[in-house]
Every structure is written in C-alpha cells, then in structure tokens.
Amino acid sequence: MFTSNDPMTLNLIEIRKDFPILDRELRPGVRLTYLDTTATAQKPLAVINAMDDFYRRSNANIHRGVHTLAEEATTLYENARERIAKFINAESARQVIYTRNTTESINLVAYTWARANLKPGDLVILTEMEHHSNLVPWHMLQAERGIELDFIPVTQDGLLDLVTYGMLLERNPKLVSFTHMSNVLGTINPAAEMIRLAHEAGAIVLVDGAQSVPHLKVDMQALDADFYAFSAHKMCGPTGIGVLYGKTALLESMPPFLGGGDMIKEVKLRSFRANTLPHKFEAGTPAIAEAVGFGVAVDYLTNLGMDNIAAHEHEITEYALERLEEIPGVKLFGPSADKKGGVASFTLEGVHPHDVAQILDRDGIAVRAGHHCAQPLHEKFGIPATSRASFYLYNTKEEVDLLVNGIYTVKKMFG
Amino acid sequence: MDDLYREVIIEHYKNPSYRGKLDPHDISFADNNPLCGDHIQIDLRVSPDGVVTDARFDGHGCAISQASADLLIESIIGKPLEEVKKLNKESVLELLGIELGPVRLKCALLSLKVLKAGVYGLQEASDSLVE
Numbered sequence: 391m392f393t394s395n396d397p398m399t400l401n402l403i404e405i406r407k408d409f410p411i412l413d414r415e416l417r418p419g420v421r422l423t424y425l426d427t428t429a430t431a432q433k434p435l436a437v438i439n440a441m442d443d444f445y446r447r448s449n450a451n452i453h454r455g456v457h458t459l460a461e462e463a464t465t466l467y468e469n470a471r472e473r474i475a476k477f478i479n480a481e482s483a484r485q486v487i488y489t490r491n492t493t494e495s496i497n498l499v500a501y502t503w504a505r506a507n508l509k510p511g512d513l514v515i516l517t518e519m520e521h522h523s524n525l526v527p528w529h530m531l532q533a534e535r536g537i538e539l540d541f542i543p544v545t546q547d548g549l550l551d552l553v554t555y556g557m558l559l560e561r562n563p564k565l566v567s568f569t570h571m572s573n574v575l576g577t578i579n580p581a582a583e584m585i586r587l588a589h590e591a592g593a594i595v596l597v598d599g600a601q602s603v604p605h606l607k608v609d610m611q612a613l614d615a616d617f618y619a620f621s622a623h624k625m626c627g628p629t630g631i632g633v634l635y636g637k638t639a640l641l642e643s644m645p646p647f648l649g650g651g652d653m654i655k656e657v658k659l660r661s662f663r664a665n666t667l668p669h670k671f672e673a674g675t676p677a678i679a680e681a682v683g684f685g686v687a688v689d690y691l692t693n694l695g696m697d698n699i700a701a702h703e704h705e706i707t708e709y710a711l712e713r714l715e716e717i718p719g720v721k722l723f724g725p726s727a728d729k730k731g732g733v734a735s736f737t738l739e740g741v742h743p744h745d746v747a748q749i750l751d752r753d754g755i756a757v758r759a760g761h762h763c764a765q766p767l768h769e770k771f772g773i774p775a776t777s778r779a780s781f782y783l784y785n786t787k788e789e790v791d792l793l794v795n796g797i798y799t800v801k802k803m804f805g
Numbered sequence: 806m807d808d809l810y811r812e813v814i815i816e817h818y819k820n821p822s823y824r825g826k827l828d829p830h831d832i833s834f835a836d837n838n839p840l841c842g843d844h845i846q847i848d849l850r851v852s853p854d855g856v857v858t859d860a861r862f863d864g865h866g867c868a869i870s871q872a873s874a875d876l877l878i879e880s881i882i883g884k885p886l887e888e889v890k891k892l893n894k895e896s897v898l899e900l901l902g903i904e905l906g907p908v909r910l911k912c913a914l915l916s917l918k919v920l921k922a923g924v925y926g927l928q929e930a931s932d933s934l935v936e
Contacts, residue, residue, distance in 0.1 A: 742843075744867035744912065748809065761842060774842030774865065803810055804819070804868075 399702040400694060402786055408434040408690075409784050420754040423789045428573050428733055428780035429758055430623045431604060433687075437626060440686040444679045451675055453652060467678050470685025471668070477688045478618070479609040480635055484667040487634040487641070488676055492600040493523040495619030495634035496567075498671060499596050500527035502644045503617075504565065507594075510536035513563040515593070517542040517550055517579075518770055519572045522763040524598045528567070542568065544770060548575035548724035555584065559591040566593045570602035574764045574778065575724030576707070576733030578602065582613050589614070594640070600624055604782070605703055605731045607696040616640055622680065627687035631680035634671070641667050648673040691783075699783045703732040706781045710734050710790045717797055723776060732781035735762075738797060741804045743777040749803060750796040757793070809903055810868065817872035823879060825861040834923030835864070836930040838915050843870045845919045847878070855886045867912050869905070874916035876900040881920070889924050892917060894935050 406412050409432045414422045424432060444466065450459035452467050468483070475483040489495045508514070514528055518541050531537055540558055543551040550568075559566075566588040570581045581597055588595045596617040602608055604625035610618060617640070621632040636644075646653055646664045650673035655663040664670045691699065708727035711734060714720050719739035724730055738746050743759035750757055757779045761768045768774060779793055827833075827848035835846035843866030850859040860882050862874040880900060881889050897917050898904070905913055914935040922930035 742867035748909070804815065
C-alpha cells in the first residue's frame, strides 16, 4: 500500500506497525481506514503494553501505601506527570492536575475558580466555534450566578473575528475561554496573541487544548495561558484521563473541586485542610494505569517530534482539501490548510452526512457525521450536520484517496 | 450492509409520496433527533370514528429517517388510531425490511415516535413510545 518514494515527513511504514488496530479487517477484505482521530486517536503498542504491564506487575493504590507495589505505582503515576509537564513546558509538574478529560478540566475551573471569583453581571467571553464542553459549563454558571456571556464571532472563512474580540475586551471581561483548535473547522486560533490581549484587558484566560496538544507543539510558558485543558485519548493515550494545567498562584488560591481522599492534608470530624498542589484537586483513587499510559503516549509523540507530526498532518490535510474540493457537490467548511489542523468537515449535496458516513463504512472508512458537539457553530453555517474526516500521524495520502473514491460511490448510490 | 441502502429506501428518500403538510389537520406533532438534528413533523386527518383519512410528513434528515417516515405514513392511511397506537419498533423495521444498529435505529424510529406522541396527545415525545 505504501511506496518508499512517498515524500512523508514521518516513516509511515514503521509508524503504522505501532498501531495494531490499523491492521484490522472489519469484514473479509475490508481493512480499516481510520479518519476519526478528532473524536479519539488510536493507541500505539507502547501505550497498550505499558498499561497491560502495569496491571500485570505493578498494580497498587498510590500515595499512602509503603509496600513495594504502592511505591512503584506512585512513582509511575508521578513520573508520568513529570513527563506531561515537560511535554507542555510547564514550569512545574505541580501545575499539572489529572482530571478525567478536557470536559472535566473546564468544569473544574467553572466550579472552583469561577464560582469563587465571578459575580452577577460579570462578563465571560467565549467564541462561536466552541465545543459544547466549553459552552454548557458557562450556561450552567449563567443560570446559577447571573454572569453574562458574549461570543467572538466566526467569519465565513471559519476564522475568529478578532476585531470584534478587541471590542468585547473593552467591556472589562473577567474570563476569556476559547478553543486553541476547532474540532469542526480545524481552525488554529492565534492563542498567544489572544491571551496577551485578554491579559491586557485584565481577564483570566482558559484555553481548550483538546485538539491542539495532540497536533502542535504547545508551550505553557510561551503561551502564558492561566488555565489550559486537554485529554490523553486524543493524543495516543487512554480514555478516562486528562489534564488541567494552571498557573501556580491561581491554583493555590482556588477552593478544591471534589472532596474525598488524597485531596486532604488533614481531616477532623467537622473539618478538613486541603492538600497541596496538585493533589488538592485529585480526590479519590485516580486513573492510575491511565496515567502510566498517558506518560508513554507523551514519550511516543516526543520521540516522533511534534514538529514532524504537525508537518506530516499539514501535508495530508493540504492534499485532502485539494482532492475533496475537486468532487462536484462537496462543500468544505473552515479555513485553508495553512490556517488549520488535520480536519476536513464537509457536506455532500443531496446526501445527509449520516448516509455519507454509513456508506463510507462499507469500505472500512471511519469518518464522523453529525454536529460534532458544536451545534451553535453548525447553526451559524445554516447546516444541521457535516461529515468530518480527520488526520493524524498514522494517516496516509492513500487513505485520502480511499476517502475520495468512497465519496464517489456515495454519489453514485444517491445519483 | 448493502440492504441498508436498498433501492426502495433510496427511492422513498429521493421521491417521497407523502412529504408535505396538511392544513387543516386534526393532529400535528414534531420532534428532533438530538444526535444528528434530524427533524420530522407529521400531520394527520382523522374521521369522527377515529380512522386516519390522510397523513403527511415533513422535515429533513438522513435517508433512513426520511424513507421510514414515508413508508410509515403510507402504512397508516385508512387505519384506525387504535391500530396506530399498537405500532412498535418491529413494525417500522418490517416496513424498511432491514436490520439496524443502535445509532441508526434512532433515525428509523423518529417518525414513529413523532406519530405516537401526536396520536396520544403528549407534550413531549419519549423513547418509551417506540420500544
């Protein structure tokens, strides 16, 4: 399937061997073409083996045990945190709070920092391209607290309207919360610049990094975000674990999130004292094996090199947009390849996205169809749903060709 | 798998016989499938003795949801409401002549859910109507 003269930045033949699922035949003679990484990425053997190994050799609860396994499990759990901190260039691993996922990270900020700091009438700026996970927590706070929400508009090209952003900042917002990379349009927002402007206006900034951390080099110290949220499962790691990064002073000033074991320094019958960072925000037995897998996923990405991954995805995306554009009836959403990550959302005239996805599935091609948890964005473009193909470090141009051929099959069936 | 898009379904999707609205009507109900935004409205005319004399559906969605709506409407015209109330998941699958996984089943059953919520005079359509 792959030729040696394929001008790829990464060695795709070797990389694909790392992902056993990519070899799966869904039905006799129909091999998986996985183009749904934006929903969740596939996992390399290194991650699968590390988690398997943890359960076979090292499984124990962390932090309070003194026996060999408890020490070992604690070391593995905390070492992973160190590597994740290094991966995003955080000053300290204490700033890396394990959560369940990006959604929980955003909710953590909404439940602790925001409830301690926002009063009725305070303005929170979001954008029209947010995932439901960066909308609904603020809707809930609006209902409870009477905060005000306003939105940076999305242009027809799928970019944020930064002129309007400037005007919104003049209204003295307390918080600006936006996605670094859109899960529908693929747009990579100018996060550093947006954060700088928000800080000048005196606002705290939360960034949804669910789609950016897996695909770009992100540097917490360079970006200067106050909070940054992401998930392991979109970056070759397991489900069930994510991160909230925060600035130390902010995290220390915040009330705890969930109450329970591990997040305390001392408990009396009628009171408690919260633990130090990061444990203050990690109540109860966490996802330990998942943390171990997360650490290995970060190692895997580091070894390939985030710049190489980004360059490979750019090459695939550029090719995919070019090929998809050629198909009569296909309409693409989002900016050009130079302004976006590996996402191609499209509609096909006369055929519902569900039918597109279902017919592609007959050829083993996995794409997503629906509103991708961004209903307001779809409303903005006047469409109920799109089909979305997304690309990662293991995808090839040949797979893009399979997608294009598949879309021609759909057209023929509905012709 | 190929059965999912057998000709009869594509045909009912592309050229539905009962797409439209009835004005006046005796019963009208509409609902969405929140997963994919499919939308179906069904209008019925009912005779004094409780027989469906005419019916139409309107809306948008995938081939499965729209074809099943067209087939369902076709099947209930001339039937007493009491019989319409007895329709269930199996009735719709029989009309479509295919088997469906859990996700697409929701598409196929949207029209029945809307129809029964209307016939029972409910405020809101519930999944329990089509189980």
